Amino acid sequence: MGGMNLENISETYMDVLKELGNIGAGNAMTALSQMLNCKVDMRVPQIKLMEFSEIGEVVGGEEQIMVGVFLGVEGDITGSMMFLVEKSSAKHLINKLMMGMASPGDEFTEMELSAMREVGNIITGAYLNSLSVITNMKIQPTPPELAVDMAGAILSVPAIKFGIFGDNILMIQSQFFDEIEIDGYFILIPDLDSYAKILGSLGMPID
Amino acid sequence: MGEIIKVGMADLKTCVSPDGLTTLGLGSCIGIALRDPVTKIGGLAHIMLPDSTAMRSAKISAPKFADTGIEELVRQMEAMGARRNRMTAKIAGGATMFSFQGKADMVQVGLRNAEACIKKLKEFGIPVLAQDTGANYGRTVVFFPETGDYIIRAVGKPEKTI
Numbered sequence: 480m481g482g483m484n485l486e487n488i489s490e491t492y493m494d495v496l497k498e499l500g501n502i503g504a505g506n507a508m509t510a511l512s513q514m515l516n517c518k519v520d521m522r523v524p525q526i527k528l529m530e531f532s533e534i535g536e537v538v539g540g541e542e543q544i545m546v547g548v549f550l551g552v553e554g555d556i557t558g559s560m561m562f563l564v565e566k567s568s569a570k571h572l573i574n575k576l577m578m579g580m581a582s583p584g585d586e587f588t589e590m591e592l593s594a595m596r597e598v599g600n601i602i603t604g605a606y607l608n609s610l611s612v613i614t615n616m617k618i619q620p621t622p623p624e625l626a627v628d629m630a631g632a633i634l635s636v637p638a639i640k641f642g643i644f645g646d647n648i649l650m651i652q653s654q655f656f657d658e659i660e661i662d663g664y665f666i667l668i669p670d671l672d673s674y675a676k677i678l679g680s681l682g683m684p685i686d
Numbered sequence: 687m688g689e690i691i692k693v694g695m696a697d698l699k700t701c702v703s704p705d706g707l708t709t710l711g712l713g714s715c716i717g718i719a720l721r722d723p724v725t726k727i728g729g730l731a732h733i734m735l736p737d738s739t740a741m742r743s744a745k746i747s748a749p750k751f752a753d754t755g756i757e758e759l760v761r762q763m764e765a766m767g768a769r770r771n772r773m774t775a776k777i778a779g780g781a782t783m784f785s786f787q788g789k790a791d792m793v794q795v796g797l798r799n800a801e802a803c804i805k806k807l808k809e810f811g812i813p814v815l816a817q818d819t820g821a822n823y824g825r826t827v828v829f830f831p832e833t834g835d836y837i838i839r840a841v842g843k844p845e846k847t848i
Binding site for chain 1: 694695696697710711712713714715734735747750781783784785795822823824825826841
């Protein structure tokens with residue numbers, strides 16, 4: 480994949496990637512809605528190609544404590560994916576899932592972390608599954624890993640992956656809400672040659 | 687009290703006492719703090735990857751890598767009047783945020799970052815006075831060239847100074 484990099488990717492390709500992100504996040508929200516057994520609304524996802532130094536600002540500051548679920552992507556394309564949600568929103572989600580039985584305060588019990596990992600697993604699974612259907616490629620997630628830490632520290636993981644081949648990171652932000660507003664972020668990080676495969680499978684080969 | 691200057695990811699900045707430098711939420715990245723104790727000139731680089739020479743891309747952003755980041759930081763500090771032979775270093779970061787980062791291409795990038803920093807500093811003859819690297823949590827750091835204090839904060843842990 481000689482000269483490909485994210486900075487010189489054309490507007491059209493960017494639109495295609497945006498649309499994929501939109502569809503993926505839409506499916507993820509449907510899965511979340513079924514799991515919580517309530518209506519979950521979503522705003523139109525925003526897709527941004529950002530410099531590394533801007534990352535923290537997007538998620539409300541580098542020191543904002545967040546829950547990040549990180550998993551690998553395997554199959555016809557390879558890479559990784561991350562789902563990030565702010566700590567109090569994560570607590571809200573877990574509380575819903577556990578029918579209001581979550582522990583008080585802002586710490587997470589082992590059981591709650593495990594529940595959050597499962598939430599991440601299901602919604603990222605739905606996200607990847609929809610990409611798999613559209614592109615007609617085999618795309619599977621690896622078991623998820625979870626971290627509760629500063630946004631900057633968690634985001635350094637995908638940032639480093641992007642850093643290997645460019646100076647920007649492609650991020651899909653989807654804000655969703657039931658009765659309270661929850662900011663959630665999906666970051667899909669295909670390996671560089673997987674971008675070409677994704678676009679190629681949609682009939683847009685990169686020359 | 688001076689100003690505290692913020693350094694972003696893949697970025698570097700210099701200052702003179704009483705000012706200080708900070709970088710927030712270091713994960714697998716490393717914050718390299720350099721200081722010339724005589725002129726009280728300090729510098730902080732927030733690097734992401736160990737080695738610029740492994741990159742295929744023609745355009746390289748210096749502060750992103752341990753090797754080029756340290757070179758650039760030393761160059762800027764020298765331009766301000768600091769001397770390399772007086773400089774000392776402290777480093778923090780290089781965590782492994784997710785346990786399966788240990789797999790495949792992400793082979794402990796935090797650990798490799800720390801090793802690359804130490805190697806480059808050694809090449810420059812800059813002694814590493816202290817380090818707080820590894821483990822599995824993020825760190826926010828604040829550096830004061832006046833005293834050389836490097837303050838490290840992490841979620842749910844007491845603040846420490848190295």
